[in-house]
Amino acid sequence: MIGKLINSSVIIVFSTLIGLEMAKRYVARTKELSAMQGALSRLETEIVHYASRLPEALNMIGQSIGGGTGKLFCLTAKSLNDKKCTVSEAWRSSLDNLKDELHLQQEDLDILRRFGDQLGSSDREGQVKFIQLTLMQLREEEKKARAAREKYEKMYRSLGLLGGIALAIILL
Amino acid sequence: MSASYEIKESALSWQEPVLEALPEHIRKMIKGIPKALRQDLEEIRIRENRPLMVHSHGRDYFVCKDGSIGSNYEIAYRVTAEDTRKILQLIADYSIYAFEEEIRNGYITLRGGHRVGMAGKIVMENGSIRTMKYINSFNIRISREVIGAADKIMPYIVSGRDICHTLILSPPQMGKTTLLRDIARKLSDGFPGFRGIKVGIVDERSEIAGCWQGIPQRRVGMRTDVLDSCPKATGIMMMIRSMSPKVIITDEIGRPEDAAAIQETLNAGIRIIASAHAADIQDALARPFLSKLLESKVFERIAVLGDSLGVGTLEKVYDSDCTTQLLGQPIR
Missing domain, CATH: 3.30.450 (Beta-Lactamase)
Incomplete structure (x- = not known):
């Protein structure tokens, strides 16, 4: 009897945790998308008003915002400082390196990759246009992410718990 | 020192x-x-x-x-x-x-x-x-500085504590910027018999001081301030107002507004050392802007560079009247 109780509680705890983890992904994606927008806005200011050098600006913003987005900025700045690759190469390889750490989806990554291809390589006016375009696309993605979050966050949470209970009942 | x-x-x-x-x-x-x-x-x-x-x-x-x-x-x-x-x-x-x-x-x-x-x-x-x-x-x-390029010209532009308003005339690629830079260094750091003074460089084309992110990459002297990529006329005024230089150094004067700025420098009691494109004094006198400047006798010394003894040869040094030659023969 005690054995059964222990087993079923283990199943319920694990299944709840899985549910919470699934729910967290939705939360994390919206957070990362909004952090990315904040970071890009700051980058725009650095470029337009201060004409800061890209490696310097990326590093500064990356350190101050922290998190996955901050890491992406810092990592790109670091490989730019080695002076071996182009901005696009540095940005893409940093994104690839952090892909598992970030909770972004394929469409978010595609937007960011396209952004990296243009970063630093045109005059101020051009940079502003690309940043604005990227911001707009990210806002759209964030909207979708929020909708998905509302739909699925609660569902995965309760599904985890309820599924665990159901599994425990069926198995034991 | x-x-x-x-x-x-x-x-x-x-x-x-x-x-x-x-x-x-x-x-x-x-x-x-x-x-x-x-x-x-x-x-x-x-x-x-x-x-x-x-x-x-x-x-x-x-x-x-x-x-x-x-x-x-x-x-x-x-x-x-x-x-x-x-x-x-x-x-x-x-x-x-x-x-x-x-x-x-x-x-x-x-x-x-x-x-x-x-x-x-x-x-x-x-x-x-x-x-x-x-x-x-x-x-x-690849830019190289020639430390000591100004050694030969210094006796002609410095007399005791005073410095003469000097114009350096030279065809392109004859070391006029190199010379200006070394003059700046010597006046700023000082040399035996001359205590260093405050020097202001207005470096419109970033060639004299070779600034990178605003910091001079060439040795322009320890008492030298540089306004990098600044239009000459505006830069000269800014220098006078804010940095209290004793000497202002700038290159390639030739626009009408430069003359007004030079006049302002004289009024403020500041010495000016500048360069201009010209093959010789006759060439300079044939140019509308330079001839006006030379006729007004603003410059007390006019030095002409050439390559008769190799690039950077000091060919002639004239007095303010543009006829009295102070140099016996070309030196390098």
């Missing part, structure tokens, strides 16, 4: 900042060039789809993949579109938006004061240059 903070420049000290501006494989090729040529390297020429070339000892050489030097262009390394794209990013420190003005002017100054000239397609807007695109040719000019 100046020796303590000066670092001796070695023949290859240009390499680090210049090589940083090149993609890795081209870096290796340049490093592979025989040392004798590398030490006296004057230019690295990069042109898309054409052979990589370097200038040294007054002529050009083709560079092969392994860095060996040839005079046959067929075996030379051909620069690719990818190379030029990368070079532009590297010289602009990945921030082309921060170099709009420089790109319009056609050159970017690297750390170390080396200049990279660029050519491509010009985009016009309302009759003036808006930007340059398809940049595909680069000329990396």
Whole structure:
């Protein structure tokens, strides 16, 4: 009897945790998308008003915002400082390196990759246009992410718990 | 008194900042060039789809993949579109938006004061240059300073504690900027019998001080302030108002507004040392702007540079009347 109780509680705890983890992904994606927008806005200011050098600006913003987005900025700045690759190469390889750490989806990554291809390589006016375009696309993605979050966050949470209970009942 | 903070420049000290501006494989090729040529390297020429070339000892050489030097262009390394794209990013420190003005002017100054000239397609807007695109040719000019270039001219422009208003006339490539720079250094640091004074350099084309991110990359002296990339006339006024210099040094005067700025300098009791393009005093007197300036006898010394004894020869030094010659024979 005690054995059964222990087993079923283990199943319920694990299944709840899985549910919470699934729910967290939705939360994390919206957070990362909004952090990315904040970071890009700051980058725009650095470029337009201060004409800061890209490696310097990326590093500064990356350190101050922290998190996955901050890491992406810092990592790109670091490989730019080695002076071996182009901005696009540095940005893409940093994104690839952090892909598992970030909770972004394929469409978010595609937007960011396209952004990296243009970063630093045109005059101020051009940079502003690309940043604005990227911001707009990210806002759209964030909207979708929020909708998905509302739909699925609660569902995965309760599904985890309820599924665990159901599994425990069926198995034991 | 100046020796303590000066670092001796070695023949290859240009390499680090210049090589940083090149993609890795081209870096290796340049490093592979025989040392004798590398030490006296004057230019690295990069042109898309054409052979990589370097200038040294007054002529050009083709560079092969392994860095060996040839005079046959067929075996030379051909620069690719990818190379030029990368070079532009590297010289602009990945921030082309921060170099709009420089790109319009056609050159970017690297750390170390080396200049990279660029050519491509010009985009016009309302009759003036808006930007340059398809940049595909680069000329990396390795700049070297000649410490002591001004030794010979100093006795003519300094008398006791006083400094004469001086105009240096010279055809291009005769070392006028090098001379101005060394004059700035000597006046600023001082030399036996002369205590250093405050010097202000208005460096419109970033050539005198070779500034990189505002910091002079050449030895211009410890009491020298530099206004980098600043239009001359405006810069001279700014210097007078804010930095209290005893001497203002600037190059290539020639626009009408420069005359007003020079007049302002005189009124403020500040000495001016400037340069202008001209082959000789007769040439200068034939130019509308320069002749007016010379006739007003603003300049107490007019020095003419040439190459009768090699580049940088001091050919003549005139008094303010433009006829009395103070120099017995050309010196270098």
